[in-house]
Amino acid sequence: MSEQRVERGSLTGNLWLSLWGLSVALIGQGALEVIELGGRWPLWLASVAPIILFLFGVSRDNLQWIIWYCLLLLFYFVSAVEDVFARPNNLVVVSGLVIIVLLFSVCTAYIRFRGRERRKAQAIEE
Secondary structure (H helix, E strand, O other): OOOOOOOOOHHHHHHHHHHHHHHHHHHHHHHHHHHHOOOOHHHHHHHHHHHHHHHHHHOOOOHHHHHHHHHHHHHHHHHHHHHHHHOOOOHHHHHHHHHHHHHHHHHHHHHHHHHHHHHHHHHHHO
16 A cells, blocks of 8 residues: 555544654653653663654654554553552652553554545545
8 A cells, every 4th residue: 555645534633633742741751750760861862762763653644653653652561560560659650651551542543543544545546
C-alpha cells in the first residue's frame, strides 16, 4: 500500500492530538522522575531518547511506525509496573503508568480508525 495523504476525520484528528499530548506528558513525567531521583539531564535524555526517535516516524503519520511505537510502549509499561510496585505511594510513578496505558490505548485506536480511513480512500480512488 503506497503512502497517501488522506484527511483525518474528527475522531482520528482527536486521537492524533491525544497521541502527541500524551507523548509529551510521558516525556515530562520522565523528567520529573529523573529529577526526583536526583539524576541529571543525560540520564533523562537516555530514558526518553527511544520515544523521541519514534516520534519522528510517528510525525509522518506512518501507521507502521505507530505500531512499532506501541511495541516500544510495552517495554515502558513493564518498567512502569516495576516502579509502581517499588514505590506505590509515589504520584509521579503512578502517573507514568497511567500515561503509558492511555497512550497505548490511543495509539491502537488511532491505528484502527486511521487504517479504515485510508482503506476507504483507496477504495474510492480505485
